[in-house]
Amino acid sequence: MSITPLMPVYPRCGVRPVRGEHCHLIDEDGTRYLDFASGIAVNLLGHSHEGLIGAIQQQAATLMHVSNLYGSPQGEALAQRLVEKTFADTVFFTNSGAEAVEAAIKTARAYHQHDEGDANRTELITFTNAFHGRTMATISASNQAKMHKGFLPLLAGFQYAEFDDLECAKALVSDKTAGFLVEPIQGEGGIRPASQEFISGLRALCDEHDLMLVFDEVQCGVARTGKLYAYEHYGVEPDIMATAKGIGGGFPLGACLATEKAARGMGFGTHGSTYGGNPLAMAAGTAVMDAVANDEFLAEVTEKGERLRTRLEQFIGNYPDLFELVRGKGLMLGIKMKVESRPFFVHLRDHHQLLTVAAGDNTLRVLPPLVAGDEEFDEFLDKLSAGAASYQVPEAA
Ligand SMILES: *Cc1c(COP(=O)(O)O)cnc(C)c1O
Secondary structure, eight states: OOSOSSOTTSOOOSOOEEEEETTEEEETTSOEEEESSHHHHTOTTOSOOHHHHHHHHHHHHHOOOOOTTSOOHHHHHHHHHHHHHSSOSEEEEESSHHHHHHHHHHHHHHHHHSTTSOTTOOEEEEETTOOOOSSHHHHHTSOOHHHHTTSOSOOSOEEEEOTTOHHHHHHHOOTTEEEEEEOSEESTTTSEEOOHHHHHHHHHHHHHHTOEEEEEOTTTTTTTTSSSSTHHHHTOOOSEEEEOGGGGBTBOOEEEEEOTTGGGGOOTTSOOOSSTTOHHHHHHHHHHHHHHSSHHHHHHHHHHHHHHHHHHHHHHTTOTTTEEEEEEETTEEEEEESSOHHHHHHHHHHHHOEEOEEETTTEEEEOOOTTOOHHHHHHHHHHHHHHHHHOOOOOOO
């Protein structure tokens, strides 16, 4: 037998972390890595946050799981927090980002298939280079052929428009359109913030045609950009939103948020999840909200983001052949490279013990834990500088 016990869907690298300390990961051979990947925007409190650990330990010892057939004081409390802090009136908890997007897609469809709706409106317009997850619905929602290969047929009901191109989106609107599904800041696509005009324009189209505006904030949400959710930067509220990644701080947790109107199709028996919103997940989510959902913490993320960005912009000026520009918001930053970003990310990891994430459009994603500070930024710039100085661009194949 040559297949590995772990199904080989990930090309796993040689880094094998066994322990985490604040912004560092320690490998099984003792090597320390500076973690500016944060499990892909997940570990926003770093790796050994006492509040998060304590909350999980205490809840694990008290009550880990009960069915959603019972009342949930823990779920009600966290949902109430999210409702107070966002556009939403109601929350469905999931265990992952893809499940949160799935719930969002179902909510948007059900809005129109509700008795008072227009059941012909079944299609969501989504955008090029989007990433919404790996389930059948969420790969169908992305135009990326590499995610479709081997898994046909796709789920029907998705149309793809060019990201950040309002005219293109507008041209696809028909009497079958249910709404738009969009990342306000594309993550996997290369840390690409949508323009104000685009986001405002989608909102206006939705208002005009009674469509659902669905934001996928799985990567850009939960304080990452210096706002609790990135839509706040635009002053534009969605009808439905998916959140996950950072919201559990490392514990698997996601949620689909909706206004009362948008959730009109989601009555008893329409959706469910065995684990979704169990007490242990709620304890983790509550600890994360305690830490991040306040003005002081968010202001700090904004300031730190500006400091790090200024330093990165100065740094890339020293290597005009390697780097093109820095983009993003808060501590969701991307360095667009003039050469392929993936081999450089491998070089930083293997030769300078610096963890970042490669992304589309030859972008290097810089996603530090939100608790990182100047000490970690110094170490990051040192490693990045050493990495750029020692880098030899591989010959094109
Ligand atoms: C990671 C991600 C998802 C999928 O989340 P999973 O937890 O991996 O299912 C969906 N949308 C966006 C924007 C993401 O970055």
